[in-house]
Amino acid sequence: MSAPVLEPRAARPAAAPPPRPGSARPSRSGAAGAVEPGRPRRGPRRALALAVIASCNAMIQLDDAVVNIALPGMRADLGLTPVGSSWVLNAYLLAFGGLLLLGGRAGDVLGRRKVFLTGVALFTAGAAARAAAPGVEVLTAVRIVQGVGAALAAPSGLALLLSTFEEGAPRKRAIAVCTAVGAVSTAGGLLLAGTLSSLSGWRWELLLNVPLGVLVLALGPFVIAETRRNPGRFDLAGALLSALGATALVHGLARAAEEGAGDARALGSVACGVLLLALFAGVERRAAHPVVAPVLFRDRARVLSYAATLAVPGSVMGAYFFLNQYFQQQAGYGPLGAALALTPLAATMALTAGAAVRLERHLGPRHLMATGAALLLTGNLWLSRLPDAAPADAASAVPYWTGVLPPLLLLGAGMACCVIPPTVLATSGLRGGEAGAASSVLNAVQTLGGSLGLAVLVAVASRAGMTAGFTAGAACAGAALLAALLIGRRPGRTGEGGA
Structure with a gap:
């Protein structure tokens, strides 16, 4: 969830217009989150908000370690083929990478806390369901659900951090905390997953990050302030092109890692992804409400x-x-x-x-x-x-x-x-x-x-x-x-x- 001594200055408009109803009020520096209305103002509440956001970051980072260590047990118990094993990893990666841009835009339009908690709920439900998966089909489906949840939660979580901590030292310290918590979760995840896999099997191991998701869902509504919505419509053409382009590119790169850089399908998928993302860039320059602002x-x-x-x-x-x-x-x-x-x-x-x-x-x-x-x-x-x-x-x-x-x-x-x-x-x-x-x-x-x-x-x-x-x-x-x-x-x- 990755400045000279000082940070770069945003370009200053000649005269800042008053905020429109429903829009976020810019800060003195022009930053979105410096004094955005609704952010927690008391120290203890801000600390709890940071703990919740960092816990979500840890939950997502922990997942990679958990699944990789559990994969040999899954292969043995579920009879996974090499192709099935790769889909357990890639189904999540494709959904996550393909929908990230749309997930960030959804938070801006619908409210970042709402989208953040929705993503955490989907991710947690998928993490719990995979532990009871009877076969590769269900396992792949819940991994896709997890990827969708992560694509909603990750960008909205970082955006909430920006709106909770103003630019400068407070925001840098908050980013450092999230970085440290993510690193600790990776280290702890490796050790806990290895221990659980040896003692009680891979199904219990897959439940490791569920308590973090439940904690975020329990505390999030009370310690994270909702951001004001930015009125606008979804750019459906841009959303579709970005999702398909990113999915094709990630799929091609993942296949190249498994089959080799010369694999024809990998090269075709990468080329298709690059083409779709180039079309996406052209669409975004003309869109009234782009998924990603060219600015x-x-x-x-x-x-x-x-x-x-x-x-x-x-x-x-x-x-x-x-x-x-x-x-x-x-x-x-x-x-x-x-x-x-x-x-x-x-x-x-x-x-x-x-x-x-x-x-x-x-x-x-x-x-x-x-x-x-x-x-x-x-x-x-x-x-x-x-x-x-x-x-x-x-x-x-x-x-x-x-x-x-x-x-x-x-x-x-x-x-x-x-x-x-x-x-x-x-x-x-x-x-x-x-x-x-x-x-x-x-x-x-x-x-x-x-x-x-x-x-x-x-x-x-x-x-x-x-x-x-x-x-x-x-x-x-x-x-x-x-x-x-x-x-x-x-x-x-x-x-x-x-x-």
Whole structure:
């Protein structure tokens, strides 16, 4: 849920017109959420609102760890074929990635709290139902329901965070909290899922994030203030093109990760997705009520923050994907041992998130993001020294404490430094009707970056081995570093509080 010392200034209109009935009142800086009516004003209530939003973020991030560890048990008990197993993962990913842009627009038009809670309810119901699924058909259907719920909840949750915390230090700290909670949920999810899978089976494991969903639904209506609706109609043509285009693109990239980059269906799906998204961009320029306002892409810092968000997932994807196999197939670890060995990455990210906010105040987002990307680059190059084949004897194996743990710590710290700056830059200087759209674009780019990164890394590793896969991860980090360096210095707002 990812500034020079100061943030970029939004363009100031010559004279701000009075707000229309039903529209959000702009802040002094022109930001959507700085003083939007209805946001919680008391400290304790704002803290509870942040806890609810962060819990939703944790619930969604925890799901990936839960499903991946439960998948072997599902295959055995339900008789899943390789195709059926892939659909358990891809059905959710396609619904989530395909509907993110529409989910953000729905929050702007219908009310962000309403859409947020609706998404959480769908996600939680799907998570509970999958634990009782009798076969692959029901399992795939409830995974689609979960994807729809996540597409509604994720962008609306980030938009609610923007409307609850004003720009500057309060918002940066809130983003850091969500980042830390998400990292802790990933680490804890790996350990809990591995333990439950060993003790009581995969069905109980799939219920792990249900209590978080119930907690959000119970507290959300009381601690999160509803935002004012932004009047307007849904752009049906744009919504359809964006959903189909994003779905085709994500499907093609997911298939490329499984079948190889040269797979004809994968290439055709990617080409179709690119074409549909190009048509979507043309439709949005002429639409009266676009799904995504083209004005979001006129700010250089925001566009470069989207580029960095696209590149960063590929720089850490290899650690989870390749190292899980390395630990179990070459180092002789069991599932729980592999989860424990990977935990320092997420733990370091959680512990570093708060320090990243303070560093951002002194370094600015450009230099903090560049520092984080450099750490990711170094960590991937370090891991590229791991052998592709199992050693001939235990004495020649790479020691975990000196050969694996240090780069994992670098990757965790690098991720913490690379999440906060792009999120701040992508969501700064927004007007009342733009927060949901900006949030959905940020989430969509992050999802696309994960699919693209995995496809590239797997395609490279399948031809040249794990070492080359980590080198490709280093290239992703290099792309994020370039995007960070291209963000120019801008004058910041006066009166911004320190972190």
